[in-house]
Amino acid sequence: MAGKEDLKLLGLLVSPFVVRVRMVLSMKGVSYEYVEEDLKNKSELLLKSNPVHNKVPVLIHNGKPLCESLVIVQYVDELFPGPSILPTDPYARATARFWAAYIDDKLFPAWYGGIVKAKTEDERAEKVTETLAAIAQIEEAFAKCNEGKAFFGGDSIGYLDIVLGSFLFWFEAVRRMYGVEIISASKTPLLAAWAERFRESAEAKEVVPGADEALQFVNKFAAAAAAAK
Template identity: 45%
Template sequence: MAEQVKLFGVWGSPFVRRVEIALKMKGVEYEFIEEDLTNKSPLLLKYNPVHKKIPVLLHNGKPICESVVIIEYIDETWKGTPILPADPYDRAMARFWAKFIDEKCLPALWKACWSKDEEQEKAMEEACELLKTLEAQLKGNKFFGGDNIGLVDIVANFIGFWVEVLLEATGSTDLLTDEKFPMLCKWKHAYVNCPVIKENLPPKEKLLAFFRARQQPTSGPKYE
């Protein structure tokens, strides 16, 4: 019996794209189901009744929610290119830095891009401190996963692609520059030009138009 793999998401979500990258790295065929977050489908609400958010992966009728949880599930379920390290300590560290990105870096970067004047200056300072901490984890490697893309790289995709688009859309000050973050910028270039990543990023102009059309958000990414 053929496996059934479905992914509920929206085209521009960095969290959904994480899952797509993991599936592509493993060579898993899947059906993408585009959601309307202003009018969530009964299926989405059925499969993720707790958070009612995307992405949701449906594997043979069983739903898995939350992008990092889904990536770990994909890594454990399908053979092929490993996403998490084999060593238990290295796996724990990958989970730690993935959580650091989601809980610390992403909210700070979002605020830095959308806030104004003095508030933005403070938000930029906070975001820069967090990015310095993250940059130190590259330790001279090409990727956070070493020579190959791993969990932390995939989770950092918002930094690798979305931040630049957001800064352009909001007319904010440059944040991720070669002068400030030489290693992160080198990582970003390597990451977005890796074929499996490049093929699974949303169209930049479409994303730029989307952000420019938005009113200033108050909380954080509506992409879930």
């Protein structure tokens, strides 16, 4: 099927959500057209394709748009042959979806909406506590569900590895900006070892940007906000 499909991805290189989609497309060996969006000046195509959220990523498959990274990753996994990204066992699939929702609904707002966007130091400290509590839950889940294997997906990178792994370059940017270690060898040793394996994997190296790119993005936004004052 790969090759015959018309696929266009509207993205932003430093978006962890876009990284997820680029990873799954790359793991499935699918070629696609990539279009970088300017979030300050969104294209008509983006607004038309994702009228509900106006956000990237959007994957346009044969003219039909798909929105939301988790939905897109699962769609690509189902559509294209090759090793399954989600677990095949229904209970393991459901569990992976549960933790993916937790990562996006609890962890993401705590570190990005919280630590990065906090307006005061008190607010940031509160969000650090919230982020560390969420990551501790994920450490426990990792210990329970992967039975000593290298990845959430078992011996190779799977759905949850992509979902959480897409945040890692931002975690490094947060460490450099605020000195906060979201994943650390002392508090979350299993995830620290996992993160190292993820970063070193060919799958991640292919598409995941570095922390420098995330920092440049933050600085560009801060400069634009200061200029607008």
